[in-house]
Amino acid sequence: MSTGSSETPETSKSTPETASDRYECRACGYVYEPSKGDGKRQVPPGTPFEELPEGWRCPVCGAQRRKFENIGAGVGTSGFAENMGYGFGVNGLTPSQKNLLIFGGLGLGLLFLLSLYGLQ
Numbered sequence: 001m002s003t004g005s006s007e008t009p010e011t012s013k014s015t016p017e018t019a020s021d022r023y024e025c026r027a028c029g030y031v032y033e034p035s036k037g038d039g040k041r042q043v044p045p046g047t048p049f050e051e052l053p054e055g056w057r058c059p060v061c062g063a064q065r066r067k068f069e070n071i072g073a074g075v076g077t078s079g080f081a082e083n084m085g086y087g088f089g090v091n092g093l094t095p096s097q098k099n100l101l102i103f104g105g106l107g108l109g110l111l112f113l114l115s116l117y118g119l120q
């Protein structure tokens, strides 16, 4: 359910570079590059993220557009955003995924312990 039209008027567009901002999927780490577009969804190269079709989703994991995060143009930036993505990988996980990882690990450890006791 959308709250009205999400058409954002061009406000304070200082630099033309803003059109080439890349967006990273916070669910899987896929990066939408405006210069490349999205061949799977018939998005022509040169399409800014803001102009993607309403129903556009991450071509890798299907996450919605609001799951994407602006990581800048990629060229000439400090690389801070890149470092966050390429660090340990955990930064790219959603909280629910982290919980799954933690509880999944606990469950596996418990099973392992139980099977050890069962063998003895």
Ligand SMILES: [Zn+2]
Pocket: 025, 026, 027, 028, 029, 030, 058, 059, 060, 061, 062, 063
């Ligand atoms: Zn994704």
